[in-house]
Amino acid sequence: MIDELLAAWIGRQRWFGGKGRPIDDLSIDADVELTPGLRHLIVAIWQEGSRDRYQILMGERHELPDRLTHALIGTVGDTYLYDAVHDADRMSWLLEGMAGDETRSGLRMRHAPGVTIDTSQRSLVLGAEQSNTSLVYGDSYICKLFRRLIPGVNPELEIISALAARRAPHIAQPYGWIEADVDGTDTTLAFMQEYLSNANDGWDLALASVRDLYASLPGVTAAEAGGDFAAESVRLGIATARVHHELAESFPTELVEIHEVKRMAEGFRRRLGRAVAEVPELRRHVPALENAYHQVELLTREVPVQRVHGDYHLGQVMRTPTDWVVLDFEGEPGQPLAERRALSSPLRDVAGMLRSFDYAARHLLADHSQAAELEPRAEAWADRNRTAFLDGYREGGGVITVGDAALLRAFELSKAVYEVVYEARNRPSWVSIPLAAFRPRPT
Ligand SMILES: Nc1ncnc2c1ncn2[C@@H]1O[C@H](COP(=O)(O)OP(=O)(O)O)[C@@H](O)[C@H]1O
Ligand SMILES: O=P(O)(O)O[C@H]1O[C@H](CO)[C@@H](O[C@H]2O[C@H](CO)[C@@H](O)[C@H](O)[C@H]2O)[C@H](O)[C@H]1O
Numbered sequence: 001m002i003d004e005l006l007a008a009w010i011g012r013q014r015w016f017g018g019k020g021r022p023i024d025d026l027s028i029d030a031d032v033e034l035t036p037g038l039r040h041l042i043v044a045i046w047q048e049g050s051r052d053r054y055q056i057l058m059g060e061r062h063e064l065p066d067r068l069t070h071a072l073i074g075t076v077g078d079t080y081l082y083d084a085v086h087d088a089d090r091m092s093w094l095l096e097g098m099a100g101d102e103t104r105s106g107l108r109m110r111h112a113p114g115v116t117i118d119t120s121q122r123s124l125v126l127g128a129e130q131s132n133t134s135l136v137y138g139d140s141y142i143c144k145l146f147r148r149l150i151p152g153v154n155p156e157l158e159i160i161s162a163l164a165a166r167r168a169p170h171i172a173q174p175y176g177w178i179e180a181d182v183d184g185t186d187t188t189l190a191f192m193q194e195y196l197s198n199a200n201d202g203w204d205l206a207l208a209s210v211r212d213l214y215a216s217l218p219g220v221t222a223a224e225a226g227g228d229f230a231a232e233s234v235r236l237g238i239a240t241a242r243v244h245h246e247l248a249e250s251f252p253t254e255l256v257e258i259h260e261v262k263r264m265a266e267g268f269r270r271r272l273g274r275a276v277a278e279v280p281e282l283r284r285h286v287p288a289l290e291n292a293y294h295q296v297e298l299l300t301r302e303v304p305v306q307r308v309h310g311d312y313h314l315g316q317v318m319r320t321p322t323d324w325v326v327l328d329f330e331g332e333p334g335q336p337l338a339e340r341r342a343l344s345s346p347l348r349d350v351a352g353m354l355r356s357f358d359y360a361a362r363h364l365l366a367d368h369s370q371a372a373e374l375e376p377r378a379e380a381w382a383d384r385n386r387t388a389f390l391d392g393y394r395e396g397g398g399v400i401t402v403g404d405a406a407l408l409r410a411f412e413l414s415k416a417v418y419e420v421v422y423e424a425r426n427r428p429s430w431v432s433i434p435l436a437a438f439r440p441r442p443t
Helices: 002-010 066-071 088-099 155-165 202-215 230-250 258-278 280-297 337-341 347-362 371-395 402-426 432-438
Strands: 025-035 038-047 050-061 072-076 079-083 107-111 123-125 133-137 141-145 174-182 185-194 254-256 303-305 317-319 324-326
Touching (some): 088 123, 155 337, 202 371, 230 347, 254 258, 258 402, 402 432
Antiparallel strands (some): 038 050
16 A cells, blocks of 8 residues: 555656656565654665665654645555655754764664764755755755665765865865665765855856846857856866865776777767667767767777766856855766766766756757747857866866867767756756757867
């Protein structure tokens, strides 16, 4: 009975990664009471022969206040079952657990070294469109509850803890985390960081700049428009290079031998193959993509690799009054943990951000009545900010040589392939944005 309620509910959640495919089966792998009225569930979802696990904090009440009706999962007898992340009364339990380094019902709640957590802060669910669920406590902390569980330590906890130990700039300070055994492996369930209450999301700032350009009089260039973003893109490039430097200092680095570089091209091709099978619209771009990937096979230099961000875009960076802060070092949601922790070229992150400038420039064009007229402006805005970001990256000590062009381009295209699949699954009306990445470009 609960299984059926959960299956119907989970398929509608923004964070559910299996959208677009039917749920064949759901089983409850773990169900423990954390405190009266709050249960922790790990559910396994079977789709087309593969299994994914998700965690749910399930509230139980005999009366459901109006403020919680939107979170209803279903009723069993006279008990309302609901998504307890929306219930501040229940979520204070997590904060207290982390503050007190408590272990209860198999959940290990921990605070970061040297911090004191203020347990009086009340939680609110962040309204963002996300792959996870974030609770903001007062204006002090943001606790990300990982929805899809992958056994192992989450890369975000691993990376932020290492960078914070080095007092690295451009990160939000860690405050605590929650872990439990999943398949006998320590698995991160949640991670809490400093909440940047005075900061703006890079995506929102970039969009404001694009809108400003679109609203400018004809003839006004991206550089002349009042909301020019290029100086911010330079700063963001500098911050990105510094974060890459800190990552290289905190974790191992390697050089990929020339004969191994071919494998990078194979990786791009594998992703393309899977993507074409899911989004047939990609098929007509395969020859151009193959050609770009082949250029990587022709490289004659070793490629330096290190830990990277892995899913770098404007929605992952925030501008505080003083500088840019980089968030969400989790890698691409949906990829296996080993792949997300694997060493990679920092150019992969650079490419991710370059793609994001393209996204910001084009996303208002998707169903705009004057899309054709605005297209040159979109292109100009993207070019200007992409160039500024690359300038900043070099200024901050990041290395991009002329010989890196083929690899950078391949990373960009591969990210666009990933994005096509991501949008087809989550926001079909946005698919045209990454598809535009495959248009021929002047060389
Ligand atoms: N430390 C923070 N301070 C303020 N806002 C944050 C913080 N971390 C995340 N956010 C907000 O939450 C959004 C989603 O966070 P993110 O870590 O990217 O989650 P997800 O992995 O689910 O996408 C960000 O775009 C940002 O607006
Ligand atoms: O932030 P997440 O870790 O959930 O990342 C996923 O969702 C992102 C969308 O929110 C997606 O990013 C794509 O859309 C962004 C605008 O919303 C754009 O700035 C990015 O360039 C584009 O890739 C990301 O790919 C996905 O992994």
